[in-house]
Amino acid sequence: MLRKRTLPWLIFVVSALFMLLGWYATRPDLDGVELDGVPEEPIDEPAPEPDDEPAPEEPTTIKVAAFNIQIFGRTKRKKEDVMAILVNITRQFDLVLIQEIRDSSETTAPLFLEMINEAEGPEYAYVRSPRLGRTTSKEAYAYLYNTETVTHEEGSDHVYNDTDDVFEREPYIATFSSGGFDFTLVGIHIKPDDAPQEIGNLTLVVASILAADPDEGDIIILGDLNADGSYFNEDGTSNPLQAAGYHWTVTDEMDTMTKTDWTYDRMILLDATYSHEYVDGSTQVYYFDQIYGITDEELVWDVSDHYPVYAEFSTNLPDDD
Numbered sequence: 001m002l003r004k005r006t007l008p009w010l011i012f013v014v015s016a017l018f019m020l021l022g023w024y025a026t027r028p029d030l031d032g033v034e035l036d037g038v039p040e041e042p043i044d045e046p047a048p049e050p051d052d053e054p055a056p057e058e059p060t061t062i063k064v065a066a067f068n069i070q071i072f073g074r075t076k077r078k079k080e081d082v083m084a085i086l087v088n089i090t091r092q093f094d095l096v097l098i099q100e101i102r103d104s105s106e107t108t109a110p111l112f113l114e115m116i117n118e119a120e121g122p123e124y125a126y127v128r129s130p131r132l133g134r135t136t137s138k139e140a141y142a143y144l145y146n147t148e149t150v151t152h153e154e155g156s157d158h159v160y161n162d163t164d165d166v167f168e169r170e171p172y173i174a175t176f177s178s179g180g181f182d183f184t185l186v187g188i189h190i191k192p193d194d195a196p197q198e199i200g201n202l203t204l205v206v207a208s209i210l211a212a213d214p215d216e217g218d219i220i221i222l223g224d225l226n227a228d229g230s231y232f233n234e235d236g237t238s239n240p241l242q243a244a245g246y247h248w249t250v251t252d253e254m255d256t257m258t259k260t261d262w263t264y265d266r267m268i269l270l271d272a273t274y275s276h277e278y279v280d281g282s283t284q285v286y287y288f289d290q291i292y293g294i295t296d297e298e299l300v301w302d303v304s305d306h307y308p309v310y311a312e313f314s315t316n317l318p319d320d321d
């Protein structure tokens with residue numbers, strides 16, 4: 001029980017505490033105020049970092065590749081070392097056009113996707129063309145893409161309507177987006193003996209896509225164009241696809257083959273992409289043998305007679321078309 005003399009003291013102490021609290025809560029913010037002409041703290045000091053980890057930065061570019069995986073079917077699938085390299089290569093890119101899937105049972109693409117997704121990393125998906133070609137030796141195309149960075153516009157993928165039969169394997173066309181970059185790919189594996197004609201006719205494919213959607217200029221041609229050697233004069237200027245406005249970013253001195261030094265594999269951009277989303281000078285050949293330190297030539301040739309080619313595109317720019 002409190003004694004009578006203690007009570008006033010207690011009231012005093014409690015009141016003093018409340019006053020102190022009140023002053024603390026309403027005290028003027030003195031940070032940055034000059035005391036005796038010296039700032040207490042530098043005024044322009046940046047705000048302190050929050051304790052929690054900053055969110056990882058969104059990727060601002062994607063890598064788009066084209067890779068002819070020579071005769072990709074049952075025989076190749078059985079080679080574990082080759083498949084491991086193919087999985088590794090695919091995972092370097094956000095979007096890959098794969099060519100030369102030769103498999104009448106049509107099980108190679110789903111099986112390859114399964115192997116890619118068993119490996120560590122983001123989930124991939126694919127869209128695949130029907131088997132194409134004039135003879136019984138037919139090939140399919142597939143677009144494999146990282147589902148975390150690339151979206152496929154559902155239902156957009158289709159084979160070019162080749163009414164005059166100018167293509168042995170008609171271009172496989174599909175629309176994708178990543179951030180603010182939406183674009184249409186025209187994947188093609190050109191027939192070597194008809195290279196100049198088929199390559200020239202790609203301008204008609206571009207024109208037909210533009211006619212269907214005149215406001216979207218990001219149309220990218222990619223694939224094994226057989227655009228070198230005895231099939232095609234890369235130094236020429238007379239092919240319709242060599243006209244101004246078509247930017248061949250895989251340049252003639254690049255070697256895209258594992259056995260020869262031809263520049264068969266190409267990527268061709270229109271101004272709409274070349275002068276906007278394309279990361280200047282980013283087109284490269286992916287020399288997987290050098291990068292992975294593979295010295296066994298037979299193993300390199302088992303993977304393919306081609307190297308992948310790829311380019312980078314900005315995805316954080318305003319969507320200009």
Ligand SMILES: [Ca+2]
Binds near residue numbers: 162167168169
């Ligand atoms: Ca045809």
Ligand SMILES: [Ca+2]
Binds near residue numbers: 320
């Ligand atoms: Ca676009």
Ligand SMILES: [Ca+2]
Binds near residue numbers: 228234253254261262
């Ligand atoms: Ca060349």
Ligand SMILES: [Ca+2]
Binds near residue numbers: 217218320
């Ligand atoms: Ca564009």
